[in-house]
Structures are given as structure tokens and as C-alpha cells.
Amino acid sequence: MGGKKIHLTYMNNTDKGSKSYLISIVMVAVLGGLLFGYDTAVISGAEKGLQAFFMEAKDFAYTDGWHGFTSASALIGCIIGSALSGFLATNLGRKRSLIVAGLLFFVSALGSMEPEFLFFEHGNPTYSLLIMFNIYRVIGGIGVGLASAICPMYIGEVAPSNIRGMLVSWNQFAIIFGQLVVYFVNFFILGDHIQPLVEEMGKGIAAINPAAQWTVTTGWRYMFGSEAVPAGLFALLICFVPETPRYLVSIGRDDVASRILAKINGSSKAAQILQDIKDTMVVKTEKLMTYGALCIFVGIMLSVFQQAVGINAVLYYAPRIFGDMGMDNPMMITVFMGVINILFTLVAIFTVEKWGRKPLLIYGSLGMALGAFGVAMTFGHAGMEMFTAASLLIYSASFMFSWGPITWVLIAEIFPNTIRGGAVAIAVAFQWIFNFIVSSSFVPMFNMHLKEGDDFGHWFTYGLYGIICLLAACFVWRLVPETKGKTLEDMTKLWKNKK
Numbered sequence: 187m188g189g190k191k192i193h194l195t196y197m198n199n200t201d202k203g204s205k206s207y208l209i210s211i212v213m214v215a216v217l218g219g220l221l222f223g224y225d226t227a228v229i230s231g232a233e234k235g236l237q238a239f240f241m242e243a244k245d246f247a248y249t250d251g252w253h254g255f256t257s258a259s260a261l262i263g264c265i266i267g268s269a270l271s272g273f274l275a276t277n278l279g280r281k282r283s284l285i286v287a288g289l290l291f292f293v294s295a296l297g298s299m300e301p302e303f304l305f306f307e308h309g310n311p312t313y314s315l316l317i318m319f320n321i322y323r324v325i326g327g328i329g330v331g332l333a334s335a336i337c338p339m340y341i342g343e344v345a346p347s348n349i350r351g352m353l354v355s356w357n358q359f360a361i362i363f364g365q366l367v368v369y370f371v372n373f374f375i376l377g378d379h380i381q382p383l384v385e386e387m388g389k390g391i392a393a394i395n396p397a398a399q400w401t402v403t404t405g406w407r408y409m410f411g412s413e414a415v416p417a418g419l420f421a422l423l424i425c426f427v428p429e430t431p432r433y434l435v436s437i438g439r440d441d442v443a444s445r446i447l448a449k450i451n452g453s454s455k456a457a458q459i460l461q462d463i464k465d466t467m468v469v470k471t472e473k474l475m476t477y478g479a480l481c482i483f484v485g486i487m488l489s490v491f492q493q494a495v496g497i498n499a500v501l502y503y504a505p506r507i508f509g510d511m512g513m514d515n516p517m518m519i520t521v522f523m524g525v526i527n528i529l530f531t532l533v534a535i536f537t538v539e540k541w542g543r544k545p546l547l548i549y550g551s552l553g554m555a556l557g558a559f560g561v562a563m564t565f566g567h568a569g570m571e572m573f574t575a576a577s578l579l580i581y582s583a584s585f586m587f588s589w590g591p592i593t594w595v596l597i598a599e600i601f602p603n604t605i606r607g608g609a610v611a612i613a614v615a616f617q618w619i620f621n622f623i624v625s626s627s628f629v630p631m632f633n634m635h636l637k638e639g640d641d642f643g644h645w646f647t648y649g650l651y652g653i654i655c656l657l658a659a660c661f662v663w664r665l666v667p668e669t670k671g672k673t674l675e676d677m678t679k680l681w682k683n684k685k
Contacts, residue, residue, distance in 0.1 A: 202452045208344070211427040212353050215340050216360040217420040218284055218333035221291050223364025224413055225260065225330050226498075230520070231372025233257050235406035243311040252316070258625050259320040263327020264334065264618040271335035272611025279437075280340045281429045287332040288421030292414055294326025299411030309403065326413075335614040339606065342598030343430035346451055347673040351538040351595045358591030359531045366524035368412075373521055375408045376401065432603055435463045462675040463603065474608050477681035484665055485597055485609055489617035491658040492593040495554055496651035497585045498621050499628035500578065508575070519575070526579055530586035542670040543592050544662055550588020551659035557581025558652035562645040581651075589658070593617075599669050602678040 236256065240248040267287075274283040301319040302308045338357050345353040379401045434443035440460065447456035474482060500507065508516035534546060560577025564570040601609040631650075634643035667680060 204449055208346075208353075208450050211344060212341055212356065214420075214423045214427050215284070215337050216357050217416065217423065218287060218337040219357040219360030220364035220367070221288075221413070221416055221420055222330050222333050222337070223361035223366075224368045224416060225291065225294070225326050225364075226264075227365040227368045228372070228409055228413060229257050229260070231369070231376065232406035232409040235401040238402040239406065240311045240316055243313065243316070246313040246316075248311075248316070254626060254629065256316065256320055256323075258622060260323045260327035260330065261618060261622040261625065263324035263329075264331040265327075265615055265622065266324070267328035267331020267333075268335050268614035268618050269331070269611060270328070271332050271614060272607040272609075274332065275336050275339060275433075275611075276436075276607040279429050279433050280336055280343065281424065281427060283332055283336050284340065284424045285421060287329040287336070288417060288424055290325050290329030290332070291417035292421055294322050294329060295411055295413035295417050297322030297325065299407045299414075331614070331618060334617070335610050338594040338598035339610055340430055342595075343432045344428075344446075344450060347671065349539060350599060351543065351670065352535055354595040354598050355531075355535040355538050355591040358586075358594055359528070359535055362524070362527045362531045362586060362590065364416075366521070366528055368409075369521045369524045371412050372409050373518070375405055375412070379405060431460070432463055435460070436603075440464070459673075462673065474605055474612075476605060477602055477678070478684060480665070480684060481601065481681045482609060482612065484667075485600060485613035486616045487661060488593050488596055488666070489613045490620050491654070491661060492589045493617055493620035493624050494654045495551075495585065495589060495658060496558070496624055496628070496648075496654070497554075497582065497589070498625050499647075500582060507578070523579060523582060526583050527586045530583040531591060533587040534591040537587075538592065538595065539670060542668050543596055544666055544668050546588045546592050547662040547666070548659050550584045550592075551655045551662065553584030553588075554581050555652045555655035555659075557584060558648045558655060562648035562652060565644040565648065566641045596666065596669065599672075600667065600677055602681060603675065604678075 233253070237248070237253050240252070240256075267290075271283065274286065278286070297303065298319060300308075301315055301322055302310075306312065306315050306318065338354050341354050341357060342350055428446050429439075429442075431443035431447050434440070434446070443463070444456055444460050447459050450456075451459060508519045538546060557577045557580035561574055561581065564574045564577065567574075597610055597613050628647065631647045632643045634646065636642045669677070672680070
């Protein structure tokens with residue numbers, strides 16, 4: 187009798203699928219999202235020390251232009267990585283592509299910490315060393331670009347349709363959590379030391395406050411090097427997760443796909459899902475425009491609007507922005523903003539399957555517009571600092587329950603199986619292109635003046651972001667399909683009907 191009970195229990199668990207198995211592989215995948223957030227935000231704490239270090243160079247002048255490029259150089263890698271993601275995901279598979287991303291993260295972390303390795307004298311800033319540093323940052327950016335496209339794709343392809351949106355949203359939670367973690371890491375690495383002031387940097391390191399000199403010589407290295415720990419862990423753990431069933435079917439490994447589907451969904455449902463996948467995999471070489479230009483256009487514009495609303499200008503330059511507001515401890519306020527971002531990302535995770543994708547995007551767009559217009563009207567006005575800070579937090583929090591996670595959910599699920607790899611790659615590449623445009627244009631726009639001493643750049647920049655937020659709401663309302671509760675195979679039918 188005991189043996190029969192064990193057998194029946196096993197069969198019952200097999201029929202239902204294992205939630206713990208699904209959660210374990212999704213948690214490993216979202217570590218890629220954490221590294222995405224960590225790598226892109228680490229520069230916020232390190233950039234001032236890095237700037238002061240390279241301003242000591244004797245063989246070239248480290249200008250603001252060079253510093254802007256160096257701060258954003260990882261984004262060049264992100265564009266390359268996202269553009270390559272479709273090719274690698276299709277030819278190497280989702281799992282092996284993520285292993286490559288993990289290794290790139292690891293190499294970049296160690297190389298950025300010690301760019302002098304093998305070829306240069308330690309602590310001697312030169313033009314060649316600056317180029318090598320940027321090469322390491324681009325390598326990390328390629329890893330970010332790969333992870334940003336393939337992590338949500340991986341989760342979307344293993345998750346059951348009824349909880350897919352929530353699970354893919356955890357990837358955005360991991361991105362924001364990675365940013366929060368690195369804010370804390372930078373804060374604790376900085377410790378009692380202070381950031382060097384911009385006006386003192388040009389006078390040489392000897393003129394910098396002694397408490398800031400450690401930040402210039404060593405602190406920024408520890409900040410970049412700290413990423414090696416989560417990067418190494420991710421590269422190791424991803425080796426133990428399975429390949430996605432949809433990729434396995436695409437290469438003729440139906441037997442392995444069936445076993446994985448049974449572990450996740452239960453044996454009876456696995457057969458039905460496998461057949462649905464096979465039905466949409468009949469033609470594996472469909473052209474990108476097979477389902478019409480609108481399908482690709484919607485994916486691209488989701489990515490464009492996610493960046494054009496201006497959020498990364500805030501995330502990358504948060505300490506400087508809060509410092510310009512007159513805040514006494516801008517790093518502490520940045521950490522507080524990171525906590526708020528985490529809490530509002532949780533709102534998306536626990537409501538996306540109940541409210542749907544479109545409502546969250548529309549409400550988030552309107553909340554961001556409200557916050558952006560609030561910043562535009564009050565930034566730089568004496569006595570309005572707290573209102574400006576509150577508006578900025580409303581702007582950031584509204585993004586975190588809408589365009590932050592939901593864009594990744596939609597990009598992972600709106601494309602038909604046969605074009606998903608290439609379509610996701612194009613959409614995510616546009617995301618990083620506009621990330622670079624927004625990040626590199628923020629400071630020049632923000633500092634624009636029509637006449638000496640006016641605040642034209644302040645209200646123009648955030649006013650522009652506010653207008654883009656309203657346009658984003660209209661775009662979602664008119665063109666974006668609701669995908670709540672639909673299978674990935676349903677997307678094939680949806681776009682065929684819209685042609």
C-alpha cells in the first residue's frame with residue numbers, strides 16, 4: 187500500500203507540474219536582469235572618481251566630452267549585444283547565449299577594475315588606458331544587451347501563459363533590484379570618503395580634498411570590481427537550467443522539450459502545449475515581415491517609448507540631479523529612490539495578470555507625465571526643492587509599475603514563435619539606441635540657456651519628457667494588443683488576423 191501511495195503521489199505531482207522547478211529556473215534567469223541593472227547603474231557612484239583619475243593624464247586632455255562618452259560607453263556594447271541576441275539565441279540557443287553573457291559580465295567587471303592588467307602601469311592614467319577601460323565597459327555592455335533580450339525571452343518561453351506576465355515582470359524587478367544593490371554597494375564602498383568636486387578636478391589630485399583622494403585612486407575600482415561576484419554566480423548557475431521547450435522543438439528535440447514541459451505544466455497539459463508549439467513551428471525560416479509591418483513596429487515603438495520618456499537620464503545621473511537640487515546627501519536620496527522603485531515594481535508584478543498590460547502602461551504614462559511636468563515647473567526655484575524631489579519620485583515610481591516591467595513582458599510575448607528571436611533583437615536594439623540618445627543628450631539639454639542664468643534647459647527637458655509620456659499613452663491605447671492570458675502560440679493568430 188505504501189508503494190502505491192508513493193506512486194500515486196508522484197503521478198499527481200507530475201500531472202500538476204512542479205512549481206518549485208519552475209521558480210528555481212526563473213530565479214536563475216532573472217539573475218541576468220540583476221546584472222543588467224548592476225552594470226548600467228554602477229557608473230552613477232564611480233563616475234566622479236573616474237573623471238578625476240583620468241583628468242590627471244599628461245598625454246591628453248580628459249574633457250567633459252570624453253567623460254560623457256566614457257560614462258555611456260557600455261551602452262555601445264548594449265546596442266551590439268542586443269543586435270546579436272537574435273542570431274545567438276537562434277543558433278546557440280537561449281541557455282548557451284546567457285552563459286556567454288555571464289562570462290562577458292565577469293570579464294568586464296575585472297577588466298574595468300584593473301584596466302592596466304598586463305599592458306599598462308598601475309595608477310598611471312593615459313589615453314591608451316582610457317581606450318582599454320572603455321573596451322572593458324563595451325564588453326560588459328554586450329553582456330547587458332544579450333541579457334536584456336534573452337532573459338525575458340527565456341522566461342517567456344518556459345512560463346505557463348496564466349502566470350507568464352508576472353514571471354517576466356520579475357526580470358524587471360531584478361533589474362531595479364540590481365540598481366538598488368549597486369547604489370548600496372557604492373554607498374558603503376565610499377564610506378567616510380567623499381566624492382571629488384568638479385571644480386577641483388582640473389587643479390590636480392593634490393588639490394582635491396584628502397578624503398576624496400582614495401575615491402580617485404581606488405574607490406571607483408572597487409565599485410566596478412564588485413560586479414564580478416554576481417557575474418560569476420550567474421555564469422555558473424545558468425549551466426544548470428534547461429533549454430527552453432520552444433527552442434528545443436525548433437531544432438527537432440521534441441522528446442527533451444516534452445520532458446521539460448511535463449516538469450513545468452504536468453504531463454497531460456504538456457502534450458497539448460507541445461502540439462501547439464509544433465503547429466506554429468512548421469515553417470522555421472519565416473521572414474521578419476511575415477506577420478506584417480505593424481507587428482514589428484509595435485515592438486520597436488514599445489522599446490523607443492520606454493527610453494524616450496527619459497527615465498535613464500534620472501537613473502544614471504541621480505546623485506548629480508539631487509545634488510543640483512541642493513540635497514545634503516545625494517547618494518542617500520538616490521538609495522531612497524531605489525527603494526521606492528523596488529516597491530512600485532512589485533505593484534506591476536502582482537497586478538499584471540489581474541489588470542492586464544495595457545491599463546498599467548496607460549496609467550503609468552499619465553503618472554510619469556504628471557511627475558515630469560511637476561519637475562519642469564519647480565526645478566531650481568527656491569523653496570520648491572521638496573516638491574521637485576516628490577515630482578521626480580512620482581515620475582520614477584510611475585515608470586516602475588508600467589513601462590519598466592511591462593515593456594519587457596510584451597516584447598517577450600507579442601511576437602510569433604517563428605520570428606521571435608530576430609524581432610526581439612531588433613526591438614531591444616532600438617531600446618539601447620534610444621537609451622544612448624537620451625542618456626547622452628540629457629546633460630546638454632538640461633544645461634541649455636536662452637540667456638545668462640535662465641532655467642530654460644530645466645523646464646524644456648522635463649517638459650519634453652512629459653509630452654512624450656502623453657504620446658506613449660496614446661500609442662498604447664490605439665495600437666498595442668492586450669496579451670493577458672494568451673499563449674505565445676496565440677500571437678501567431680493575432681497578427682495574421684491584423685495583416
